[in-house]
Structure formats: structure tokens, C-alpha cells
Amino acid sequence: MKHLAFAAAILSATAATAQTPELTVYTYDSFVAEWGPGPKVEAAFEEVCDCDLKLVGVEDGAALLARVRLEGERSDADIVLGLDTNLTAAAKETGLFAEHSVDATYDMPVTWDDPVFVPYDWGYFAFIHEAGTDAPKSFRELADSDQTILIQDPRSSTPGLGLLLWVKSAYGDEAPEIWEGLSDNIVTVTKGWSEAYGLFMEGEADMVLSYTTSPAYHLIAEEDDTKAAAPFDEGHYMQVEVAAKLAGTDQPELADQFLQFMVSDAFQSIIPTTNWMYPAVMPEDGLADGFDTLITPEKSLLMSSEDAAAIRDEALSEWQTALSQ
Amino acid sequence: MADRAQPVSARPGIGAAACIAALVLGTLAAVAWRAEPGGGLSAADWAAVRFTLLQATLSALFSVGLAIPVARALARRRFAGRSALIALLGVPFILPVIVAILGLLEVFGRAGLISQLLGLFGLDPIRIYGLHGVVLAHVFLNLPLATRLILQGWQEVPAERFRLAAQLGFDAPAMFRLIEWPLLRQVIPGALAVVFAICLTSFAVALTLGGGPKATTIELGIYQAFRFEFDLGRAALLSGLQILLATGAAMVAIRLAQGTGFGTGLDRSLRRWDGRTTLARTTDAVWIALAAAFLLLPLGAIVASGVPGFAGLPFVVWKAAGVSLLVATASTALLLLAALPMSAAIATGRHTAIELAGLLGLAASPLVIGTGLFILIRPIADPFLLALPVTALVNALMSLPFAMRILVPRARDIVERYGKLGLSLNMAHGPFLWRVFLPRMRAQIGFAAGLGMALSIGDLGVITLFADPDIATLPLQIYRLMGSYQMEAAAGGALLLLLLSVGTFWLLDKGGRHHAEI
Incomplete structure (x- = not known):
């Protein structure tokens, strides 16, 4: 009887996970560190998305792109977050990334109109x-x-x-x-x-x-x-750090939702004191004391x-x- | 050669060697197979090959050359703290690269101890950056290992030979000609080959202490090909070249290392009657003191800078330490599973191919092995789920050459001494293995396991290619701390790593020879 209940519990647990969609984001290693933006971003997005956000850390921006190229069209990633403008031309050339639908007004010293890559911070x-x-x-x-x-x-x-x-x-x-x-x-x-x-x-x-x-x-x-x-x-x-959606994603809506979330206050207010960069869109409360x-x-x-x-x-x-x- | 009856079977060892060769060459092939057509090697690549060869040769010569007098001194002197010193000697070698560099710079850097002392006398700080800096750092990392390997060679000499030498009244030149030179001839080529192979794949140490792009090594070329240009073909080509160079060096070493001819002894406890002159005593004391200062000062600096951050270490660092211990245990088990049968097989006489297979793990670029494994695993399983087993496997592969250097001489000795007796008693392979082979290998197994475990704890390895936010090893966690400005916590983590490495090494090494005098 006990075994049966246990088995039932496991079954229902797996069923529950199966219903929650999972969004996989490849990013660089320091983003996912405990004191980096990762844990806070994950909590904030999961609050609004009804999904499971899975962050995967891969060394740094260059390694990240190499990884995605290696995996090619069958990549497990839905989003790649952490390339910079020195890498985006090569990234675009792979044809692995899709255009975004993000609408935002950026607070950056340069104008931004890239159809594929969305900036989230800069320095x-x-x-x-x-x-x-x-x-x-x-x-x-x-x-x-x-x-x-x-x-x-x-x-x-x-x-x-x-x-x-x-x-x-x-x-x-x-x-x-x-x-x-x-x-x-x-x-x-x-x-x-x-x-x-x-x-x-x-x-x-x-x-x-x-x-x-x-x-x-x-x-x-x-x-x-x-x-x-x-x-x-x-x-x-x-340095402008950007994210993009992969063309082969199986969660296109969720990926779009994440990119839009990325330029929202909830995400942007986390960035300055965890990633130690300027937010791409100034949060309502501005920057922490000390940045001035x-x-x-x-x-x-x-x-x-x-x-x-x-x-x-x-x-x-x-x-x-x-x-x- | 016709198959002669052997006391132990060579088959498991041949199998293990074949698996390793398949793994290393398979990963290389996987990377090459994924490559898009690209160019061959450029002039800059050849410059990197030249620099790599130069620094690896110099590093091997200096490490082993300096290790000889140190090992000789340690072999014939007994003093308080000797075994602690020998245990600590293993440490520099197992430190994560960046921790070792920072420790070294606290002594030899612009703001380091020596420069500050010079400053007291109004002298300019020393300049460590350049080829001499690269060699200095490699000697710091490898001198201890070379010393241990050579010291072990001394221990292979039966106590009776020293007794006989004393009875015959050997003077120092006779001692050297009849005992020391033959034993050195056997261990030095192997030690040179191992240090050469380690330095061949050096990247961060060579670049940082080399002072700029002049100090570009083949491994940096692989890194550049893979990440900067995404030219997998070139990465595979360069990695193949690295393997060729290392195996070439190993083949020379195997040819040069000839049998000892010391014969068997009765395992009497060792007593030395030689080296009793004042001159010999003074020279030994100076060598031991110099080596200890050279190795222990940077370690002391690492400990000192780690103390402030140690108490406040975040929980994730402790968790990572747990993960590292787990990975290291698995890695050590794998290591012994491969190394023991391989040494037994070499002891029965089929050595060259197996010895070369044992060296492959060290000669191959970790980046290429990791990437190759990733390519191979992905179609069948989620590589991220396998991050820890893969790390354990690759760590075992990297420690294999060291384990082999430790195990092989002893295994050979056992088969030579007791093999005929075992055969004449019609002992089957199993009983010979359990009753004769393994018990007599105990000290060497302990040393190899300790080294393998410590190496695995300290190695950043391939985990960076597979890392998951929730599972990180201690070296990765230290890098993460440094990557987010937390230098003090990182230094605390490095101290923890040092304690763990030394602790496990000491335990295993001690466990292996708890009744032996070494």
C-alpha cells in the first residue's frame, strides 16, 4: 500500500512537471553564480511565467557562442543570454537565431535597432x-x-x-x-x-x-x-550585452515573453548590483547609491x-x- | 615474443589501455569530424609550437635537474618533520592554476616578498615576467612531483645493497657510479617525460608569467581556434600535434629507461651508512632548506591570504567542496581500476603501447577531450546531467600518467622477484594478485590514490564545459567568486581546497604505508 502511494506520488509529480513548460537559457557562468543575477532573475520570472526557468552557465560569451554553434539546430537552448556586440555578427551568420518582438526604450549612449539581439545591460x-x-x-x-x-x-x-x-x-x-x-x-x-x-x-x-x-x-x-x-x-x-531567441526553440511564446521581461523593471533592477553593469532600461528607482x-x-x-x-x-x-x- | 607463462594476466591492462586510447583519440576524431573545412597551421601556430617546445623542455630539465639533489638529500637524511615535508611537497602540483600563480607572485611578484626585501636595500623589484617566469612557475609546480618520483626510485633499491656498499667501503664516487647512477637512469627519463607532457599543455601559467603574446602555447592556439574562430579542424590538428610531441617524448623516455639490476632484497628496514661527511651533510641540508623555502613560501602566502575569508565562506563553497570530494573519490576509483591492470600488464613485459596509452590523457588538450565528449554524449544523453561523471572520468585520465609512474616500477619489481616462485607453486592469477601483488603494492597504491584524489579536487577540468548552476566543483566555485570581484572569499576557498587536497593526500598516502618507513 505504502509503495503504491509512493508510486502514485511520483507519477503525479512527473505529470505536474510535464505540464509546466520549461524555458532553457544558456548564459555565462558568472551570471548563474549565487551572487550573480541568475537566482533573482529566475525567481522573478517564474513568478509571472507559470513556467520553469532553467539557467545553464557556460564559461563566458565566446564559449557560449561556441557551444551554441556546436549544438547547432538541435540545441536545447531556447534563449542565449550574454553575447556582446563583438560576437553578434558571427552569431547572426550562423542563422540559428530568430528575430525578436521586443518593444522597449533603451537608456544607452547608442541607439539600438537590432532585429535579433536585445540588450540587457552595458558598460x-x-x-x-x-x-x-x-x-x-x-x-x-x-x-x-x-x-x-x-x-x-x-x-x-x-x-x-x-x-x-x-x-x-x-x-x-x-x-x-x-x-x-x-x-x-x-x-x-x-x-x-x-x-x-x-x-x-x-x-x-x-x-x-x-x-x-x-x-x-x-x-x-x-x-x-x-x-x-x-x-x-x-x-x-x-560593451553591450545582449540576448536572443533561438530559431529552433520549442517554446517561442515563452521565449518572447522572457525577452520582453528582460527589459522590464523586474529584471533591470536586479542587474546593477549583481552584474555590476548599467541596466539597458533605467529601473524606476534608478541606480543604487554609489553609482553616482x-x-x-x-x-x-x-x-x-x-x-x-x-x-x-x-x-x-x-x-x-x-x-x- | 611467444607467450610465456605469466603470474598475472596482461589482458585487463591491455583492455584498459585500449579503452583509454579509444576515448582520447575518439574525442579528437569527434572534434575533427564536426569541423568545417578550414586552413592548416599558420606561421603564428608554428611560433606557438616552437615556444611550447622550448618552455616545456626547459621546465622539464630544470624541474628534474633540481629534483635530483633534493630527492637524494631526502633519501639519505632522517629529520623531524621529514614526512610532513614530503607530504607538503605534493601540494603545489595540485593547486588550481590561478591560485598557484597568485601564491607564487606573493613571493616573486613586483609587490612580492623578495621585491619588498630588495626594496629595503633600495634595489628595484625583480621582474618575473618572461621565459624565466614561465620556467620558474613550472618548476614550482613540478619540482615536487619530480622529487617524489625520484625519491621513490631510491626506495626501490633494496636495503641490502646499501649494507653491502657500506661493508665494501664505497666512497662517494663509487656510490654514485654503482648505485645512484643506475637508479637515476631508470627514473629520470620517465620523470622528464611526465613533466614535459604537463608543461606542453600549459596555457594560463605560460601566458600570465610569460608576459604577453610571445608566450603563446599550443594550448592557447587550441583555445583560440575553438572559441575565437570556431575552427574545430585547427583545434583538432593542434591537439593532434600536442599528442604527437608528448608521445614522442615518452617513447624516447621508454627507450632510455633501462632495467635496474639491483636484484631482490629481504625487505629489511633501510639503513644508510653513506653520506656521513660534513660536506655531504651540509649540501643535503642546503638543498632541503632551499627546496622547502621555494615551495613553502608561496604556499604560506596562499594560506595567509585565505585566512580572512575562510570563516565567512558562503555555504555554496562548502557544498562545492562536498561535490569535489565525491567527484574525486569516483575519479580515484576509476584511476586505480585502469592503472593497476595496466601496470601489471607492463610488468609482464608488454609495455610500450600501454605506457603510451597511459600518457595520452595528459597529452591531449582538456578542451578538446571535453568538447569531443560533449559531441559524443549529446546524441544519447543530456551532457549536463552527466557533468560530474564526465569530470570524474577526465580527471582520472589526467592523473593516469602519474599513477603509472608510481605503480609501474614496483609492479615490475614484484613480477620479477616473485613471478617465478608463483608460477612454480602453480599459483593462479587470482591468488597471485590478491596474496602477492596487491599487498606489496600497498604503499604505491596509497601514493597514487592520494595524488589522484588531490589532483581531481584541484582540477578545474572539463566541468566548465558542462556546468550547471546547482552543481559546481570547488575550483569552479573559486573561479566564480573571483569572476565577481570576491577575491577574499576566493582566497578562502583556495585555502579550503588546499586543506582538502593535503588532507586526502596525506590520509591515503599514510594509509598505504602505515607500517613502512619511507
Whole structure:
């Protein structure tokens, strides 16, 4: 009798799960971490969707795209969240993504009209240094100074690629010259952001490539105001993080609902203090205290995804040549 | 060679080796098969091959070269804390890469201990970044392993030989020529090949300490091909090249390592009468002190920076530690299941192919194995559900070459010493295995299991390719903490990892030789 009741309970439980639709979102690893946006986003969306939101973490943006390409049309994912504009051209080319139906007014320094990719947050790349020290005001000034920097490898890291495009969009054909100037300032090049930031915290260099929002983390989460971002005269290159629906999804309506939810207040208000980036749509309550202390670049730089894809290999080989001497 | 009667069967070992070869080469083929037509290797790839060979060769030579005097000193000295020191020697090797780098930089970095000391005298900080930095880091990671492997070679020499040497009044050169050189000749090629293979697949260490794109290794090329260009063909090609280089080195090593000829002993407890001059004592003390300082200072730095964050470690980190222990246990069981029969098979004389199969796991790029497994598993099961078993499997594969280096010499010795006796007593394979082989392998099994377990706990491995938010291993959780600015908690997690690795290693290693003096 007991066994029967147990079996019945299991059966009804499976029946219940079968009725609840499941939406699978592939994203990068730090998004799903306990202190990242993932858990809160999952709770908030499940409250309104009557579904089960399954977040899957895959290293970072580049690995995410590689994963989706590997799985191809039979991918289990319904949504991919966490690519940036440097990857979207390649992503679009795969033909694996479908157009979205999201309607939103974005609060970003650039206009956004991509039919496939929906932005959910953005930030500026910047060099972080100890507050109170004199930081250079441009790449040229940095190259002429004896300040030391830590950067990430563009071949394995998203910020590293961002820096490559930052120098390229600010200096164009003069980029190789800038890199040659910077080569004696670069302490080392790391595999990813964590390694570089960890080395910086150990005091291995004066500055590290990160985001203008990094000091906000130290200020808000650790009440530590000793970190600052250095404003550069050339302007700052942006990173816009986006999500898109897969064409092969078996939950197209739910996927659309998620993308629309993504630009709503419930999602956007989670982003600033969990992902430490600017929300794509400003939440009603604005940003947390501390964000107002951050630098606001006067000029925003961002290549279109097509330009970024077209110029990437050339910029990489210039970088390699200049730094291998 | 006609099949001679053997005390143990070689079949399970041959089977295990075949499974491993199929797994590694199968994953490589799976990646190559998914590849779209692409270009071959570029000039930059060949530059990466050259740099990889250079740094791996230098790292292997320095690691093993320095390990010889350290192992020799440890083999002939007895002092308080000796076994603790030997246990701690295993640690650098099992640390996650980033933790090891940070620890090393606390000593050798711009703001590290040595630079601060130099600063007191008004001198400039040292510059660690460059080829010398890469070699330094690889020596830090591999010197301990090489020391343990060579130390074990010393332990294979029967106590009676030292007694005889003392009776005959061998002086230091005679001791070297008749005992030390023959034993070194047997262990050094293998140790060189293993360290070379590890350094061949190095990526983050080489890049970070190499100071820039000059320090591009083949593994970084694979990473770039896979993620930056999505050129699976090139990734497979580069990975194949890596395997070729590692197996090439291993074949040279196997050819060079010739039999010992020390013969059998009666397992008397070891006493040493040599090396009693003041000069020998001083040299040994200096080597031990230098090695201990070089290895323990960075470890001390890791412990010191981990303490503040340790108490407040979030629950998920403890949970991840539990997952890691589970994965490591499964991985160690798999490791022994493959390594024991394979060493038995090698001991019966069919060695080259099996030894090479044992090395494959280390030579193949983890990224390619992981991706290949993903491609192979996906049609039949949900890869995310299999994240932990796959991680355990790949970790076992990676520790296999080390386990083999530990088990094979002893297995060979047992078969040589007792094989004929077993056959003449008409002992079947089973009883020989249970009554003679396994009990006499006990210390080596303990060491191999301890190393395998610790390696698995510390290895980030392929879990990043399959990770699920709810199941993470400890190294992955440490990376997640670092990825979200929580450096202090990450340092606390690294300390936990260090404690777990050392703890399990010590327990298993101790368990294996609880009555033996080593």
C-alpha cells in the first residue's frame, strides 16, 4: 500500500512537471553564480511565467557562442543570454537565431535597432587604479608614462577583445603605434578578467583593464572607496550585452515573453548590483547609491557588430606583432 | 615474443589501455569530424609550437635537474618533520592554476616578498615576467612531483645493497657510479617525460608569467581556434600535434629507461651508512632548506591570504567542496581500476603501447577531450546531467600518467622477484594478485590514490564545459567568486581546497604505508 502511494506520488509529480513548460537559457557562468543575477532573475520570472526557468552557465560569451554553434539546430537552448556586440555578427551568420518582438526604450549612449539581439545591460571599459594616484588621461599619455597595466588576451577574453577594438576605433591606422608605445607598460597579459583583476589586487601593476563600474562594486559591496576608473580623452569603448531567441526553440511564446521581461523593471533592477553593469532600461528607482560617484565618459565608442567582426583579425595581428617584439 | 607463462594476466591492462586510447583519440576524431573545412597551421601556430617546445623542455630539465639533489638529500637524511615535508611537497602540483600563480607572485611578484626585501636595500623589484617566469612557475609546480618520483626510485633499491656498499667501503664516487647512477637512469627519463607532457599543455601559467603574446602555447592556439574562430579542424590538428610531441617524448623516455639490476632484497628496514661527511651533510641540508623555502613560501602566502575569508565562506563553497570530494573519490576509483591492470600488464613485459596509452590523457588538450565528449554524449544523453561523471572520468585520465609512474616500477619489481616462485607453486592469477601483488603494492597504491584524489579536487577540468548552476566543483566555485570581484572569499576557498587536497593526500598516502618507513 505504502509503495503504491509512493508510486502514485511520483507519477503525479512527473505529470505536474510535464505540464509546466520549461524555458532553457544558456548564459555565462558568472551570471548563474549565487551572487550573480541568475537566482533573482529566475525567481522573478517564474513568478509571472507559470513556467520553469532553467539557467545553464557556460564559461563566458565566446564559449557560449561556441557551444551554441556546436549544438547547432538541435540545441536545447531556447534563449542565449550574454553575447556582446563583438560576437553578434558571427552569431547572426550562423542563422540559428530568430528575430525578436521586443518593444522597449533603451537608456544607452547608442541607439539600438537590432532585429535579433536585445540588450540587457552595458558598460564602459576602463583602467582601474588606486584612488588618489595620478592616472594618465589617454592611451598616448599612458604609453609615455611609466605606469604599469595588466590586460587580458583578446583571444581568450571578452574585455581583452574590447580593448583591442577600443584602441582600433580610437586610433584606426595608428593603432599599431599605440600598441608599440604601450608594450613597455604592459606587465603581463592574462587568460581572463579574473586573473588580471586578481593580480591587480595583489599589487602587480598600477592599473588593470576592467569597467568604469568596477569601483561601484568595491564601494557598495565592500564599503571600500580606494578604487577609481581613469577617464580617457579618446572616449571609452562600450560593451553591450545582449540576448536572443533561438530559431529552433520549442517554446517561442515563452521565449518572447522572457525577452520582453528582460527589459522590464523586474529584471533591470536586479542587474546593477549583481552584474555590476548599467541596466539597458533605467529601473524606476534608478541606480543604487554609489553609482553616482562613477566617471561618465564624455565620448562613447562602439563599432557596429559588422565592423567589429571585419576588423577583428587585422587588429589582433597588429596587437600580436607589436607586443611580440 | 611467444607467450610465456605469466603470474598475472596482461589482458585487463591491455583492455584498459585500449579503452583509454579509444576515448582520447575518439574525442579528437569527434572534434575533427564536426569541423568545417578550414586552413592548416599558420606561421603564428608554428611560433606557438616552437615556444611550447622550448618552455616545456626547459621546465622539464630544470624541474628534474633540481629534483635530483633534493630527492637524494631526502633519501639519505632522517629529520623531524621529514614526512610532513614530503607530504607538503605534493601540494603545489595540485593547486588550481590561478591560485598557484597568485601564491607564487606573493613571493616573486613586483609587490612580492623578495621585491619588498630588495626594496629595503633600495634595489628595484625583480621582474618575473618572461621565459624565466614561465620556467620558474613550472618548476614550482613540478619540482615536487619530480622529487617524489625520484625519491621513490631510491626506495626501490633494496636495503641490502646499501649494507653491502657500506661493508665494501664505497666512497662517494663509487656510490654514485654503482648505485645512484643506475637508479637515476631508470627514473629520470620517465620523470622528464611526465613533466614535459604537463608543461606542453600549459596555457594560463605560460601566458600570465610569460608576459604577453610571445608566450603563446599550443594550448592557447587550441583555445583560440575553438572559441575565437570556431575552427574545430585547427583545434583538432593542434591537439593532434600536442599528442604527437608528448608521445614522442615518452617513447624516447621508454627507450632510455633501462632495467635496474639491483636484484631482490629481504625487505629489511633501510639503513644508510653513506653520506656521513660534513660536506655531504651540509649540501643535503642546503638543498632541503632551499627546496622547502621555494615551495613553502608561496604556499604560506596562499594560506595567509585565505585566512580572512575562510570563516565567512558562503555555504555554496562548502557544498562545492562536498561535490569535489565525491567527484574525486569516483575519479580515484576509476584511476586505480585502469592503472593497476595496466601496470601489471607492463610488468609482464608488454609495455610500450600501454605506457603510451597511459600518457595520452595528459597529452591531449582538456578542451578538446571535453568538447569531443560533449559531441559524443549529446546524441544519447543530456551532457549536463552527466557533468560530474564526465569530470570524474577526465580527471582520472589526467592523473593516469602519474599513477603509472608510481605503480609501474614496483609492479615490475614484484613480477620479477616473485613471478617465478608463483608460477612454480602453480599459483593462479587470482591468488597471485590478491596474496602477492596487491599487498606489496600497498604503499604505491596509497601514493597514487592520494595524488589522484588531490589532483581531481584541484582540477578545474572539463566541468566548465558542462556546468550547471546547482552543481559546481570547488575550483569552479573559486573561479566564480573571483569572476565577481570576491577575491577574499576566493582566497578562502583556495585555502579550503588546499586543506582538502593535503588532507586526502596525506590520509591515503599514510594509509598505504602505515607500517613502512619511507
